[in-house]
Amino acid sequence: ETGVTQSPTHLIKTRGQQVTLRCSSQSGHNTVSWYQQALGQGPQFIFQYYREEENGRGNFPPRFSGLQFPNYSSELNVNALELDDSALYLCASSLGGTSGGSFKEQFFGPGTRLTVL
Amino acid sequence: AQSVTQLGSHVSVSEGALVLLRCNYSSSVPPYLFWYVQYPNQGLQLLLKYTTGATLVKGINGFEAEFKKSETSFHLTKPSAHMSDAAEYFCAVSWNTGNQFYFGTGTSLTVIP
Numbered sequence: 001e002t003g004v005t006q007s008p009t010h011l012i013k014t015r016g017q018q019v020t021l022r023c024s025s026q027s028g029h030n031t032v033s034w035y036q037q038a039l040g041q042g043p044q045f046i047f048q049y050y051r052e053e054e055n056g057r058g059n060f061p062p063r064f065s066g067l068q069f070p071n072y073s074s075e076l077n078v079n080a081l082e083l084d085d086s087a088l089y090l091c092a093s094s095l096g097g098t099s100g101g102s103f104k105e106q107f108f109g110p111g112t113r114l115t116v117l
Numbered sequence: 118a119q120s121v122t123q124l125g126s127h128v129s130v131s132e133g134a135l136v137l138l139r140c141n142y143s144s145s146v147p148p149y150l151f152w153y154v155q156y157p158n159q160g161l162q163l164l165l166k167y168t169t170g171a172t173l174v175k176g177i178n179g180f181e182a183e184f185k186k187s188e189t190s191f192h193l194t195k196p197s198a199h200m201s202d203a204a205e206y207f208c209a210v211s212w213n214t215g216n217q218f219y220f221g222t223g224t225s226l227t228v229i230p
Contacts, residue, residue: 004160033217042121042207042220043161056217090160106218108153108161 004093004109012115013081021076021112023091030095031055032074033106034066037088049074078114086116121210123221131229136180136195138224140208143189148210150191151218152182155205164206167191178202203228 005024013019025032031050035043045058049068063079072093078085092106124139142148149168153161165176172184178201182193191208208221 035218035220040223042209042222043218044220045217048217058217092161105163105166107163110160 004091004107006089006091006109006112008112009110010113010115012117014117015081015083017081017116018077018079019081019114021078021089021091021114023074023076023093023109025072025074025091025093026107028095029093029107030072031093031104032068032072033092033094034074034076035090035092036060036085037090037111038084039087043090046076081116083116086114088113121208121219121221123206123208123224125224126222127225127227129227129229130198132200133197136193136198136202136226138193138206138208138226140182140191140193140221141189142191142210144210144212146212147184147186148212150182150184151209151211152176152180152191152193153207153209153220155207155223157204161207164193198226198228200228200230202226 004026007022033048034046037043046060047057048055052068065077068074088111090111091109094104094106120143122141130136151166152164154164155161164180165174167174167184175181180195182191184191206224209218211218
């Protein structure tokens, strides 16, 4: 069973640029959630995708957008990068979205470290 | 607003001593509760979780936590600290069955030899 993978591992961009981060979910999982973890902070929920549609969003501006593909892998896109976007971006996969009434455990990838200069 | 509070951003214990990391949530509705560990330059690893059933939950690496509804707490303990326990620990909650997690700001655990 393959775990959650993310690419790239590290990335350096300049203010105003755009970036795309990628996540491959664990085998069999159809739900992907993205989190931003600033230095010294806990992860903050950005959004979740379930079966290729956005299924919940945290308090992030529209310049943070995402996609989920038919194979359930996902991308996080950030436009007009700001210095405060520098963070570790974590992807987590799970099975089933929010339906069914039972808890759906999330499995986290190792993250992508984004530095904005 | 619903939130998670971890008291103590840094905790130091001697090797072999009790580990106690505190977590409180603010909500009248009991959430699902989790503890994650993060080693340097790595992602999050689930230590243990409470969803339903017994309020004392045992996890990996000898950790356990007890859900106390009256205190809105989910403190993490380990009877005897090991050097390999040095890491960042995050408490997280969720109020639905698979959507977003709310994380605390983390507690950095140092184990002194």
